Amino acid sequence: MTGLKSKQKKGLSRIQEKNRARIIDAALAEFSRHGYSGTTIDKIAASAGMSKSNLLYYFSSKSAIYEAALAHILDVWLDPLRGLNVDNDPAEELSHYIHQKMKMSAELPAESRLFANEVLQGAPRIRPVLENDLKRLIDEKTKVIQSWIDQGRIKAIDPVHLIFSIWSMTQHYADFEPQIVALTGKSLKDADFRDTAESTVLHLVLSGLGLKRRTGQDA
């Protein structure tokens, strides 16, 4: 973690800890929908069930809340990719990764939107994290994919663009959910829809790599 410190809970009381957590949750929901400028401290406070001034006691400023929310999601956000293991079966590893990403789109859509929002606006606050932590992670994982290619276990493809494709296809279901609902009447909350979505992504990726889909799809 470079730009944003993920946790600095030194000596916080139970109630402080709990209130901070409630604020972060509320902030996540608000920021992810309305962007930074579009959300007010008042709204966050209301959503967290406390007064505006009380909230300002826990966080000194609006941007402090925003950065805390951002830092809070980063770890869980980057986690699935860390699991890609070069020693395992490529089809299994990638199926698992896609499944994890789709699960996050389904269960943590606000996190996805907040991240999208931040990047869409030029990533002013998490640029350092992207350039350092995430860059290192990507360099490591593209090597994993490249070695699968070198070993002849998957067809040749550009590893970075493959990862971008997986990111975009899976996150799309969270970030563009209103459009998806408008067009299909369904979302990832619908189990069948979610299965079809995941199957489609899985199929595109695996067949692009010359792999067959495994029978049990959630590795």
Next chain:
Amino acid sequence: MTGLKSKQKKGLSRIQEKNRARIIDAALAEFSRHGYSGTTIDKIAASAGMSKSNLLYYFSSKSAIYEAALAHILDVWLDPLRGLNVDNDPAEELSHYIHQKMKMSAELPAESRLFANEVLQGAPRIRPVLENDLKRLIDEKTKVIQSWIDQGRIKAIDPVHLIFSIWSMTQHYADFEPQIVALTGKSLKDADFRDTAESTVLHLVLSGLGLKRRTGQDA
């Protein structure tokens, strides 16, 4: 066009026409980067080279500018999909579509971001357009894909999810550009990078449909 009227230029003078166009351009750039609440009329005016009050002479309110900008991009935005023709070769049609979408990400990133921003925030203003115009278009084009499947010209796939995949993979390069730059040091402005990106998307889609890539890639 249902929710937003695309053009209502009744009897505008040359200078009015020109100033309105300049405002829309400036607004597009600002809104796409900072979102609705994050952009100020002042900024738009400055970027358009006129005073705030003068701008307010042309558009009565901030939201009027926003809606005009949104309406302005919608036609060009939905245009590529309209071209999908059931009578032509699927590989050629889809290659062409992907090429068009990638071209738009490269040449009209602000348009892409504005659209993404709007949808991300719940599509409050273009929901009607999505539910009507775009819905009709999608229904029509999924039928095209489905008939290719029925004719045995491409492998079975869910047509809607296929379209979502193409949208997400191509638009990703515009919407998440800051992240892509942070990770690769390159963007679609780099010709080689753009070729590799497009090839990867093309490869994933075509191999997923059991098709071979055509030699000339821009159909």
Next chain:
DNA sequence: GTCTATACCCGGATAGAC
């Protein structure tokens, strides 16, 4: 540690001179 009151500023929008 939590609340009320308020200072302060910024941005949207209007009035009216030129």
Next chain:
DNA sequence: GTCTATCCGGGTATAGAC
């Protein structure tokens, strides 16, 4: 058609009582 001046609401942040 363009400008200056200004009003006004809303939002951040602080001071200080409890």
